[in-house]
Amino acid sequence: MSNMKYTIGGVQQEKILELNKQIHEKFEVVILKTTDDKEKKKLIAKYNEHLFDLKDAYILTYLKDLFGSRKMITKEVDGKIFKWVEFDKIMSYLPLLGLTSHRSISRRFQKYEEYNLLLRHSHKTHNKVTGEFGGSYTFIFLQDSFYKIFETNKITDTDNQLAEKAKEMGLSFNFTDKTEMSSEGQDRNVFSPDKTEMSAHNTPIYSNNYTPTKKTKSSSSISQEIKDLLETEIQDKGTIENLIDVIATNQIEFERVKSVITYSKKNDKGYGYIYQALKKNWNIKTDKQVKNTKIEKTMEYITKQTEEKKVIQENTTPITLTEDDENKAIEILVKQGINKNHLANMKKKSNKIYLNTLNSALRNII
Secondary structure (H helix, E strand, C coil): CCCCCCEECCEEHHHHHHHHHHHHHHHHHHHHHCCCHHHHHHHHHHHHHHCCCHHHHHHHHHHHHHHHHCCCCEEEECCEEEEECCHHHHHHHCHHHCCCCHHHHHHHHHHHHHCCCEEEEEEEEECCCCCCEEEEEEEEEECHHHHHCCCCCCCCCCHHHHHHHHHHHCCCCCCCCCCCECCCCCECCCCCCCCCCECCCCCECCCCCCCCCCCCCCHHHCCHHHHHHHHHHCCCHHHHHHHHHHHHHHCCCHHHHHHHHHHHHHCCCCHHHHHHHHHHCCCCCCHHHHHHHHHHHHHHHHHHHHHHHHHHHHCCCCCCCCHHHHHHHHHHHHHCCCCHHHHHHHHHHCHHHHHHHHHHHHHHHC
16 A cells, blocks of 8 residues: 555555454454354454544544643642543544444443553542542543554655656656655645644744745654753654754753743643744743842832831821820820720830821821
């Protein structure tokens, strides 16, 4: 199948066909050995249900994009971080697939788990009052084998193959004039319709108003330290290739790459953010910078408060009252319903407040 389209819905057709081959081999012997017609029909129905199809390709691509670009509800189970997947969102996001029930999606997830693409965990809510368990929520963990079905390599015919084809057509083939191909086997020099801002790898792709240029740098121009960092922190091979291109082209150093990836992971920014931040040289605030900013703001506030307090003290004239004025003020306040004992306690606690209160009483009757 040399002319087979490389990907469908983001997954490699070849990888899916390999899975289906395993499924076929698994069921073939059992079906052939079964003599009971009813049992054989059941096995054939189960076999057809296990086979991966176009719906699976698009669901798996949805999961990959979802896990790579969104903040999600997580739960740790046996040391693994599982993430909640909302079945209703899958149905509304992919209406053409005709998925009309949670059960139909659940069966497909069961299949993905059986063939080692993911792990499932059912989370149930517990009512402490009644002691009963309520709704069930599906959390999943994507296995390493899940990401392998999305690995992308450049699809090109060899020079000899192209030369042979050209010979059949009565044409010549120029070995030095190679057309650059995309990771999905598309000619990058052919305009394509406008697409969304991000590709399946959550990195920018080109629209029809952009003329691509050939890459001027290669992965050999970046350090092994950077390559190791990308392979450790980025789970998507296509994204790694795109980042290597940006890092090599812009000659970005290791510490810069590390700080961008660390910031992105800490703030759930996704792979697209890493790509854009490195390409456009966005300013990334480190923890130290944030901490220093907070300290500066705190010191600024303390200084301001100290200065204001000093001004108030300098402009405040101490209040003094004669014994007659004090007695007169007390008499006024008592008539207004204030208890003498309350005023006496006020004087003990704060003479300044006490004198201000008496002075206010005297001013109000002048």
